[in-house]
Amino acid sequence: MQKRWNPFEMSNGAVALGPLMAKEFDQLFRDLSARQGSSRELVPPADIYETAEGITLQVDLPGHDPKAIEVKVEHDTLTLKSERKVERSDKDGARRLERSFGVYTRSFVLPRTVDASRVEARYENGVLTLTLPRREEARPRVVEVKVNS
Template sequence: MQTRFNPFELRNGAAVVGPLMRDFDFLFHGLAGPTGRHGTSFAPPADIFETQAGLTLQVDLPGHDPKTIEVKVEQGVLTFRSERKAEPNAKENARRLERGFGVYTRSFTLPDTVDATKVEARYEQGVLTLTLPRKEESKPRVIEVKVQG
């Protein structure tokens, strides 16, 4: 005899929904892309701020060697790349490994208002800060009002 599935039905005092949702979370998490663990690629989150001078982009890259951080602008796309390597003998002595390692990379299409030739990058206390200045012609201009006699 077949029974109809009811996700809200209690089995042994617990709803079936909890385990089912965990299965869906696992499935969709896997589809979202690599997580940065186990030596794969990772797209770190970024904060972007806009001022009259231009844009500022900040990304947390703790534990990265500043000498290995690569920032480039090519055909209107800003890309940064860095790699955080695992400790050489980490797996041998570890009881638990949760910190991610691998290649961290992210690309952004620059708006036409950004002067790509003047992009600056600074790495301080584990934070990569990219300064993207506006082109002179796109900066707001104050126009003086002349008073006629």
């Protein structure tokens, strides 16, 4: 069984930093990343479904303003961009921020079978759903088998 890597563990198994010190370092890095705010880019998770009609893409963007979500199709690339801003003032006295804030961006290379001029986007309950229909000539068709008698 493989052992999980611990950056604070030395090759002989001894821990270089005590558990309390490791916890402090962990909190320090969390605080630094929270302070960066909108200056860092984040990649939202996505699910991709393919059917005979086309491709459906679902991207998690909870807490984003639907009016600020940008969907751009350029050549064979679909790019999503949105920003989730920190919703607090310095007077709030927040002690811990675990939610991610910043610019979310994700790009997908579209297959040639997708009709980029008919892409549709819908935002509901924090999920952006993109419908990417197939080109008519790329859709599967049934061919009738003729029998010679």
